Amino acid sequence: MKTFPSPEALRRLPFGLADIAVILGTLVLLALIARVGAGTLVSFQPPDIVPGIDLNPRNLPYYAARSTLRMFIALLCSTVFTLVYGYIAANSRRAEQVMIPLLDILQSVPVLGFLSITVTGFIALFPGSLLGLEAASIFAIFTSQVWNMTFSFYQSLRTVPKELDEAVTLYQLSHWQRFTKLEVPASMIGLLWNAMMSFGGGWFFVAASEAISVLNQEYTLPGIGSYVATAIAAENLPALGWALLTIAVVIILVDQLFWRPLIAWSDKFRLEQSASAQAPESWVYDLLKAARIPRLIGNALIPVRETVNQVLSGLTRPKPTAIVTDRQQKMSDRLYNFILLAIIGALVAWALHFILTTVGFAEVLKTFWLGVLTLLRVTVLLIFATLIWTPIGVAIGFNPKLARLLQPVVQFLASFPANFIFPFATLFFIRSHISIDWGSILLMSLGAQWYILFNSIAGAQSIPTDLREMASDIGLKGWKRWQRLIIPGIFSAWVTGGVTASGGAWNASIVAEIVSWGQTTLTATGLGTYIAQATAVGDWSRIVLGIGMMSLFVVGLNRLLWRRLYQLAEVKYHL
Template sequence: MEVFTKSLAKRKFSLTDVIIIAVIFVILYAILKLSAGMNIPFTQGDRLEIDLSPLMLPYYAGRSLLRMFIAFFFSLLFTFIYGYVAAKVKAAGAIMIPVLDILQSIPVLGFLSATIIAFMAAFPNSLMGVECASIFAIFTGQAWNMTFSFYHSLITIPQDLEEAGQILHFNPWRRFISIELPISAIGLIWNGMMSFGGGWFFLAASEAISVLGEDIHLPGIGSYLAVAVESGNVQAMLYAMLAMLIMILLVDQLFWRPLVVWGQRFKLELSEAGEQPTSFVYDVLYKSYVMHWLYHHLLSPLGGFLNSNILKFFDGVESRSQKYLYVNKRNYLVEVCKIFIIIVVLYKLYAPAKEAALLLYNMGLQDLSQAFMLGIYTAGRVIAALFLGALWTIPVGVWIGLNPKLSAKLQPVIQIAASFPANMLFPFFTILFINYHVNFEYGSILLMMLGTQWYILFNVIAGTMSIPNDLLEATNIFELRGWKKWKTLILPGIFPYLVTGFITASGGAWNASIISEIVSWKEHTLTASGIGAYISEATIAGNWNEILVGITVMCILVVFINRFVWHKLYYMAQTKYHMD
């Protein structure tokens, strides 16, 4: 308490603190006002009108931003639970990681109508059901790469930290908050930034949705843009894009940039780099009397209360579990949990797997072989897209990660570029392909790259920023330059993050194959041979048999690649390329 009083005495209440208090109250009032509109009466058949007046843009932007942060909260919760179980229970992880790879690869927006019906049934006569479906759609664009990042951080924890946790007799919760969460902070922040960009990508599709032949436009910037496009109102489209640009910049400077600076405190190093990331907002909050007072009088006591109760819970579980140990130290409780998780996963997969198996059995061998061949074509494009994306994202990502000042300038730029819906650029590339007679079998690879290369870039930046400054100084002392420095330090240092970037980019590429292997411009339609075009054509024709076959083939190929490529690379990252 005395330390706190001295620390507080150094800070003086100023005009900045008055502004911070005003901003806090404005944010709380805005959340209450915006959330009130999410639970208004609504039944199927009701029509929500979207006003294209620019005066409505602040309200629509606020509604969209609220959905984004709610979805991000649940994505973070999903990340901690799913990633933790997958990393700690190896038997479950062997199933959960391929399943996660499948989930990120399958285009979830195709099933949005079904989720809307389910949520509307859960919240009858209320708009909350449609709101939940929209938030769920945004969630599907945010959760996967954060989960992969957290999983990779848990399986590559330095051995000396693991031993320290064992020596200090940390229970699972203490180990989580003292070792596992800090070690994963940098990767989580940058992948969270990429996830938020994925949320912007899905915003228009998640707010302007169709169910049972009826269009529902939720109040939001995505619906505003969709209505503007439908009505051909170019001015409103420009207003929407400008508003989205402003939102992305504000969120980056007020939320992500301070987090990037704060995350540097969790970097494993003995010496601090000469140049550190900076943030004006972070500096203001750090020096603020009000924030310091709130932290020590509200957040710290609340965190201490929750922490002590959770610690008591885990201590109780740990002491009770000692009664069930074998002589060979095997824990019954852990084994039962493993078996239970495996049974639940297998049970959930049984029905769709059985249906897919019967469908495959009833189809002709020629149709099946054709579908698998198309899947192999798409797999080749996915690999090519990853390779071409890596050619520029790895050197540029390392360049940004090693230069904090450059990172501060380029972070908003790459955030905007990653958030911009890549499919809006498809018509322009289609015109170029038609005019210059580009073979679309290869041109579709470029379309696939547009939305997936950012996953690699963000992870390379995170991996580079996590390299200890001690090792960077050592390379300078030994005068390692060029390829020697890359081979000795940079590539091994970013390797685990690079694997995560490749996996999430691969999932994005499979997902994007649905729209990148078949494109149209006026009377011209370009089609590439692949499982993505196969599923798109089957969807247009309403052929559910071919849709299920296409998705099944995609799942089989994704599992195959996960098992024989990503699994081996994760093992290399865990055993060879991580800091100890």
């Protein structure tokens, strides 16, 4: 097996060799961004015609670059949202009571629902430019990435080791110092693996996000997702094969040039007293460490960084805890509860008015029963995904060599757009006489199961090496090892994976419960089919009812099950 030179060996090379590689790589990256980004600045005003997709394989590198740029912009926006939203929700009890249920609801809303609502606003924000459609596409990808990352960061902040939290309080660090020195580092491994999962999941919605409907006019943005959709519509198998090969190449390049270096860098954030026995490796990360220019730039920016830290630390110094009497606390709680009840009452009144004037109670009972059937599919999916992927994730997380071997594989499987496989799966169900009521579980799992795998990997990697060595020294094996070390160590991460897999499965049910092959359509009985059929005929009252019922199921499940598991993780199962 070929190995790359270590950073120490690279430093012994003539001055500037590693730096030349870094400079050339940076210039190439900037040139690509400029070249690809220029395509988003063309003039556009509905109902102008956007140039169609050319199925010539020579266009695939450009289309792939356009889609990849959208994915990374959405990832950047998702990261900023995650840090802000997750921090507020984790550090304010009152805010948490509103923000986490709201996050549950937002996670349950289908991605294309966001797109249909916001596209007109984005076009108005950038009049006369294609940037409006680009922003709408990026926003759709953003909504497919951000909820999983936010849940992960929020849960990590709620399970920060108590002794570290007490040390930060004892030294009276500012809120900014606490955020940068404790909270972000403590959540880095879990956040990184969930960001990787979210980025891969974003490919699922690339095709839909690149085909946008405005004023009953369809516009197709250049991208690999729209290329695949055009190839499928044209029944052009060679073009589809070239597109799938291009997706595979893009996934591998992104893994090698972006995710693998980040994983190697994040190893220093492990919460343990001894370094991991076998740290993850990356030739790009070794090259960056060997180069002198990144260090010189970092040293030159030290004064700026120190100034920013001083300013933000001064603005966020901990305030003396105000003495609140029991009477004041009770009045505050009563005011908060009154406002919350008023909001809930207004929503209930609007819901009753909506039901009485549009769909009727019989339709509500029908959608509730359909929701129960979809809930059973989601439950079966979660059970099987946990039993299959949790042991695999732990094995990958505990073994760096296995991680180096399998990470690109699982990254590829998670990133591959599962909806491109649906037509072939439909043909298999037809020929095998498999009911879509059961087959839809498999289709839903193609997009949702990876959340459990990636969180299991992150949870296993977060277990300190000294605890693993101690467990081996005292002879913990088999089920005892799982009971005493692995389950407590990964429980918090598994809960995050479970809640996001559950939300992803509900979202995927809309495209998994009704699938087609040619003139044959297979339809499962469930809430996803109900929403898909209502959307196809433009029945907005039933679309609203279906999405509202799905949100109630997701929020209710999170309140009754996942929230209690979160609390168990905070109280019992964290380092």
